[in-house]
Amino acid sequence: MTSSSSNYSDSIQNYRFDVFISFRGVDIRNSFVDHLYAHFIRKGLFVFKDDKRLEKGESISEQLLQAIKDSRISIIVFSENYASSSWCLEEMAAIFDCKQQLKQTVFPVFYDVDPSHLRYQCGVYQNDFDLHRRKKFKHDPDKIRRWETAMTDLANSAGWDVRNRLDLYVKTFNLTID
Structure with missing residues (x-):
């Protein structure tokens, strides 16, 4: 896309964003996600990441959920602390719903985490889910x-296992998203 004023259009749906990136900020905001975001922007894609595109006065949760629905592709960057955030888990569930209902394309990225830990909610992911069960969501x-x-569904999807291989995977996204 070269025009910054046009949105990607598909025969079924018009999209406001090409890519929605879901991630846990404390883990990777200033590293992998920023590189990925910058790469997509250089390619002329409309990207929704974190609070960069929020309008003043709008509810963050409502706008983020709408941005997920308005995106052609969602990328979930699973990292060590992703499941510690109930908001990240809500985003992930909303993305899953869009995958199921709207046939949205979803790319999971496993950033320094073992995909099997997500599939089976073991290791640090088990600890996070146990904490959610005992506390806020008991x-x-x-x-x-x-x-x-x-x-479980998203961890079983084809994705990228990124363990200290940033340069290779940015190139891979380049080939996939184009």
């Missing part, structure tokens, strides 16, 4: 099950 087991189902 009276909402359906929410936890929804997150587990989404995470």
